């Protein structure tokens with residue numbers, strides 16, 4: 001799968017018109033067929049996001065393994081439950 005950066009770069013070089021499709025394929029590191037598809041509008045300008053984006057995205061919202069909710073990790077709810085449990089444990093021991 002191509003990254004969105006590769007796809008956009010191919011499109012940019014095509015629009016620029018200085019390199020041949022073969023040259024663009026070599027420069028960007030994609031197949032000649034991919035360049036043809038982008039040139040013919042047969043391939044949308046979509047791709048997997050760059051690595052930084054993937055990291056950022058995973059930091060946005062995840063399925064919490066603890067409560068199953070879609071949350072920002074670390075899960076505040078589970079931390080609160082764990083904290084309450086710890087406090088309750090201390091209190092029950094104190095009582």
Ligand SMILES: [Zn+2]
Nearest residue numbers: 064067075078
């Ligand atoms: Zn949770």
